[in-house]
Amino acid sequence: MTEKSSPSDTWPPAHILPTLRKKPSQSRSRAAVDAVTEACQHILEESGEDGLTVARISEISGVAVGSIYQYFPNKDAIVALLYERILDEESQKLLLMRETLVGLSLAHSLRIILANIIRVEVRLFHLCQAFHLRYHEAFHLGMWRGPYKTASEFIDATWLPLLRMYEHEIDVPDPELAAYLLGKGLRGLIRSVLEDVPDKLESQAFLNSLVAMALGCLQISTKKD
Amino acid sequence: MTEKSSPSDTWPPAHILPTLRKKPSQSRSRAAVDAVTEACQHILEESGEDGLTVARISEISGVAVGSIYQYFPNKDAIVALLYERILDEESQKLLLMRETLVGLSLAHSLRIILANIIRVEVRLFHLCQAFHLRYHEAFHLGMWRGPYKTASEFIDATWLPLLRMYEHEIDVPDPELAAYLLGKGLRGLIRSVLEDVPDKLESQAFLNSLVAMALGCLQISTKKD
DNA sequence: CTTTAATCCGAGTGCTTGTTCATCTTTTGT
DNA sequence: ACAAAAGATGAACAAGCACTCGGATTAAAG
Numbered sequence: 001m002t003e004k005s006s007p008s009d010t011w012p013p014a015h016i017l018p019t020l021r022k023k024p025s026q027s028r029s030r031a032a033v034d035a036v037t038e039a040c041q042h043i044l045e046e047s048g049e050d051g052l053t054v055a056r057i058s059e060i061s062g063v064a065v066g067s068i069y070q071y072f073p074n075k076d077a078i079v080a081l082l083y084e085r086i087l088d089e090e091s092q093k094l095l096l097m098r099e100t101l102v103g104l105s106l107a108h109s110l111r112i113i114l115a116n117i118i119r120v121e122v123r124l125f126h127l128c129q130a131f132h133l134r135y136h137e138a139f140h141l142g143m144w145r146g147p148y149k150t151a152s153e154f155i156d157a158t159w160l161p162l163l164r165m166y167e168h169e170i171d172v173p174d175p176e177l178a179a180y181l182l183g184k185g186l187r188g189l190i191r192s193v194l195e196d197v198p199d200k201l202e203s204q205a206f207l208n209s210l211v212a213m214a215l216g217c218l219q220i221s222t223k224k225d
Numbered sequence: 226m227t228e229k230s231s232p233s234d235t236w237p238p239a240h241i242l243p244t245l246r247k248k249p250s251q252s253r254s255r256a257a258v259d260a261v262t263e264a265c266q267h268i269l270e271e272s273g274e275d276g277l278t279v280a281r282i283s284e285i286s287g288v289a290v291g292s293i294y295q296y297f298p299n300k301d302a303i304v305a306l307l308y309e310r311i312l313d314e315e316s317q318k319l320l321l322m323r324e325t326l327v328g329l330s331l332a333h334s335l336r337i338i339l340a341n342i343i344r345v346e347v348r349l350f351h352l353c354q355a356f357h358l359r360y361h362e363a364f365h366l367g368m369w370r371g372p373y374k375t376a377s378e379f380i381d382a383t384w385l386p387l388l389r390m391y392e393h394e395i396d397v398p399d400p401e402l403a404a405y406l407l408g409k410g411l412r413g414l415i416r417s418v419l420e421d422v423p424d425k426l427e428s429q430a431f432l433n434s435l436v437a438m439a440l441g442c443l444q445i446s447t448k449k450d
Numbered sequence: 451c452t453t454t455a456a457t458c459c460g461a462g463t464g465c466t467t468g469t470t471c472a473t474c475t476t477t478t479g480t
Numbered sequence: 481a482c483a484a485a486a487g488a489t490g491a492a493c494a495a496g497c498a499c500t501c502g503g504a505t506t507a508a509a510g
Contacts, residue, residue: 173433177425177428177431181414181418181435181438184417185417185418186414187417188413188414188416188417188420189406189413191417192409192412192413192414192416193409193410196409200402200405203402205398205399208398209402212441212442213438214441215441216438216440217437219437
């Protein structure tokens with residue numbers, strides 16, 4: 001990856017913005033941009049970051065290298081666009097999910113939320129490796145254009161309302177820390193299992209334990225349930 | 226990194242074994258090997274995997290590129306040796322730690338173990354990115370020579386004895402899964418926090434919450450404590 | 451002191467990979 | 481039907497990097 005840095009550089013560096021060099025006006029070129037993005041996703045899911053070369057993107061998408069660079073200023077911008085599209089999609093789904101939670105017990109809500117987070121993590125897994133980890137900082141500095149500034153934020157946003165919703169049954173010394181552990185920490189846990197034994201994520205027992213840990217984090221007994 | 230694979234290759238591929246090309250017999254060359262290993266660690270901690278080039282290792286260690294290749298068959302072998310040395314060191318410490326646990330309450334034991342794991346994770350963090358994640362599979366297939374086959378194993382080994390030690394107060398549906406979540410999952414959680422806000426790991430509140438989650442995972446009430 | 455083995459050196463080699471550019475093809479507007 | 485704009489192409493370029501090699505330097509042996 002390109003790695004130039006002069007003192008006059010602005011942050012975030014332009015080359016990681018999911019910005020197209022020019023707007024594809026004809027349907028032909030719009031299709032090309034889509035094909036490139038999809039090829040990128042396909043390669044990342046199949047071979048990870050190491051397998052993602054422009055030559056291979058060209059090969060899989062059927063779009064010539066030169067054509068790719070007609071629209072994308074550089075390789076990272078391809079991943080950035082893919083990332084943006086997936087985040088948009090998933091944040092829609094999460095917003096819908098939140099409306100289904102009213103009236104449910106805390107444990108029940110946790111179950112639903114965690115099941116959703118597992119799904120999102122599986123999907124974002126390879127992208128996180130390729131892009132999010134690398135440009136973590138840029139995302140946190142607010143380059144994001146959608147409803148949430150970062151992937152973290154758009155998932156974390158589910159936790160603070162939840163804690164508020166159930167605040168009468170929660171008595172935890174540091175609610176902010178608890179929300180952080182639930183939003184950020186549990187995702188790390190899920191990811192480490194994902195790296196190791198992806199199948200484990202699908203078992204109900206796994207989800208149960210995750211809920212138990214979340215309740216433990218909120219200092220709530222899990223004795224009977 | 227070199228990435229050749231022919232059908233006749235054996236597993237694990239020789240080039241990732243922490244094996245020296247020849248034994249450094251004079252003290253001069255032993256010092257060189259040490260300097261290279263330390264430079265490797267220094268660079269990984271400072272600039273991560275991307276910054277780890279042989280040229281830079283040579284520059285930092287003061288050992289010429291050619292000399293490096295006199296002992297190390299390839300770049301990965303440098304990281305492998307570093308990994309091996311750190312694992313040896315840390316596994317010693319963990320063995321010592323286990324002896325201090327007898328007679329303590331479960332919550333107290335968890336506190337001590339988790340505090341130790343946090344320390345080890347901080348140390349292994351960059352190596353995991355550079356090496357462990359990449360060659361995860363090889364490690365799991367038993368190439369390891371020390372008392373434990375993998376980094377996972379040598380930390381997980383602390384959990385099963387613990388669960389057995391306290392089995393009269395634990396009643397968890399799937400003990401194996403619980404041990405896995407405590408040994409592997411919590412480390413993932415710690416790592417994700419480490420990536421994000423390393424300072425958080427040092428607070429007592431963080432450790433408290435971690436203990437609470439572990440107890441939750443073991444289905445134990447954390448009401449009074 | 452001489453010979454021999456071990457160690458050190460770093461410019462050079464070959465390969466991978468991101469990016470460009472001059473040329474050719476297709477679409478659009480009139 | 482024709483010109484102009486937009487799009488497509490892939491060989492060529494440039495930079496980075498892991499790794500080699502033949503000769504210089506230092507330590508050990510006789």
